[in-house]
Amino acid sequence: MxxxxxxxxxxxxxxxxxxxxxxxxxxxxxxxxxxxxxxxxxxxxxxxxxxxxxxxxxxxxxxxxxxxxxxxxxxxxxxxxxxxxxxxxxxxxxxxxxxxxxxxxxxxxxxxxxxxxxxxxxxxxxxxxxxxxxxxxxxxxxxxxxxxxxxxxxxxxxxxxxxxxxxxxxxxxxxxxxxxxxxxxxxxxxxxLPRTNYAELPDAHHHHAQSKTQGLAALRLPENARWRRALNQGQGFVSCGWIFDNDTLFDTIGMMEWIRLAPVDRAKAVVRIAEGSLLINRQGQDLNIETRPTAPLDSRIELIHGGEADWNALQSALFKIRLG
Ligand SMILES: Nc1nc2c(ncn2[C@@H]2O[C@H](COP(=O)(O)OP(=O)(O)O)[C@@H](O)[C@H]2O)c(=O)[nH]1
Ligand SMILES: [Mg+2]
The missing domain is CATH 3.40.50.300 (P-loop containing nucleotide triphosphate hydrolases)
Structure with missing residues (x-):
């Protein structure tokens, strides 16, 4: 067991x-x-x-x-x-x-x-x-x-x-x-410690996902695509994520600034930079940045926000910090 x-x-x-x-x-x-x-x-x-x-x-x-x-x-x-x-x-x-x-x-x-x-x-x-x-x-x-x-x-x-x-x-x-x-x-x-809380909870209002993908399909890029983005929404929150192929490289400082300044509640990224991988995890003002010497298989970025967000403007700024 x-x-x-x-x-x-x-x-x-x-x-x-x-x-x-x-x-x-x-x-x-x-x-x-x-x-x-x-x-x-x-x-x-x-x-x-x-x-x-x-x-x-x-x-x-x-x-x-x-x-x-x-x-x-x-x-x-x-x-x-x-x-x-x-x-x-x-x-x-x-x-x-x-x-x-x-x-x-x-x-x-x-x-x-x-x-x-x-x-x-x-x-x-x-x-x-x-x-x-x-x-x-x-x-x-x-x-x-x-x-x-x-x-x-x-x-x-x-x-x-x-x-x-x-x-x-x-x-x-x-x-x-x-x-x-x-x-x-x-x-x-x-x-x-054991489970002891068997309190009756109200039935949650079930919000079925708006996404068209199911299971683990979203994890990969379609063949020959250099990048794709995927949106999700539910429970009053919206998210936008991007995957970039293995050849795409990002400017380290540019990426740190883009994440830091993105007007959203939550931001996470694991991207390829010249030195290997850059991992950024931000909640509100709490920010954690790490680098690793090995390159990731692809670059992934995910933003979550509890309100309106201008994904196209964010995407334009993101594309400007792509190096290749
Ligand atoms: N200042 C501070 N930041 C923290 C602490 N614990 C986690 N964080 C940061 O909060 C953010 C979200 O943490 P994460 O573990 O990814 O949250 P999750 O979404 O619940 O999985 C990250 O930037 C973490 O580095 C803490 O005790 N103090
Ligand atoms: Mg988590």
Whole structure:
């Protein structure tokens, strides 16, 4: 049986960062697998988790319970049967539906394969003070479905964020453990806590994906295409992603500035630069930049925004920082 945890949390709360931390500290003799599900069509978290020593499976293009019914189940079965991981960490999109995902994982099909343990929800205390987050159905459902709350990004909180967290906990904590951490440095032993929260959640309003692609098709470029872009929308958010072929090279400084200044909530990129790969991950003002000496297979960029966005203007600026 594969010990399985759902790692939930709203957009940019630190799920991937936490999973990377957990993988870096996993027992060496254990095989771990990660299933990442992204809102955008262009999978990027997979690239952010590459080299982490886990067996990876990506599901782009919307909440896994909405878009990927059968392909997702087949993919998960194959992952469990072929890799036989000791542990599986599942990162649903920040706009995912925890109730449906938990129901899916509790199906009889997985009975012999999955031991479902604690659901862990990442929370950035600053998001509690922003009505567009606090009042978002997915944000609330994820917190309501969790067994353990991990309040992350402590380094960024102001006194009023701590106060908002304490008020939230008094009203919504229900005696669930709440740990305060930063940079995803969660204790691995929390993964072994059982599922205890069987609270009845309201049925989420199901928003089926607008995308025409299904399953993992969006992950590749069509033959002979140099680039493509893919849009997605749902739950009040829109996303735009681009994939560029292996020959396309970007200007390093230009790309960092383009991501930093893009007027959107969330931006992620793994692109090819002269020195190898440039990985950028931005949530609001929180920015993480890394370079790696090896070139990626292709370049991927994904923007997510909770409002109107001028993708064409952003795209024109993006094309100007292409070097080849
Ligand atoms: N300042 C700060 N930034 C963080 C912390 N944890 C994550 N981040 C940054 O927040 C952004 C989103 O993190 P990520 O793990 O990708 O979030 P996800 O969307 O929930 O998977 C990235 O730029 C991270 O580097 C933290 O504790 N403090
Ligand atoms: Mg992530």
């Amino acid at each position: 594969t010990k399985t945890n759902l790692i939930t949390g709203f957009l940019g709360s630190g799920k991937t960062t936490t999973i990377r931390h957990l993988l870096a500290n996993k027992p060496q003799n254990e095989r771990w697998a990660v299933l990442v599900n992204e809102f955008g069509e262009i999978g990027i978290d997979g690239a952010l988790l590459a080299d982490s020593g886990a067996v990876l499976k990506e599901i782009p293009g919307g909440c896994m319970c909405c878009v990927n019914g059968l392909p997702m189940q087949v993919g998960l079965n194959m992952l469990l049967q072929q890799a036989k991981p000791d542990r599986l960490l599942i990162e649903p999109t920040g706009l995912g539906h925890p109730k449906q995902i938990l129901a899916l994982l509790s199906q009889e099909t997985y009975g012999g394969w999955i031991e479902l343990l604690a659901t862990i929800c990442l929370l950035d205390a600053r998001q509690l003070s922003e009505p567009r987050y606090r009042e978002n159905e997915n944000f609330r459902d994820q917190l309501a479905a969790a067994d353990i709350i991990i309040a992350n990004k402590m380094d960024t909180w102001q006194p009023h964020d701590v106060q908002a967290l304490e008020e939230w906990q008094a009203q919504n904590g229900h005696q669930r453990p709440l740990h305060r951490i930063e940079h995803g440095r969660m204790e691995s032993k929390l993964l072994d």
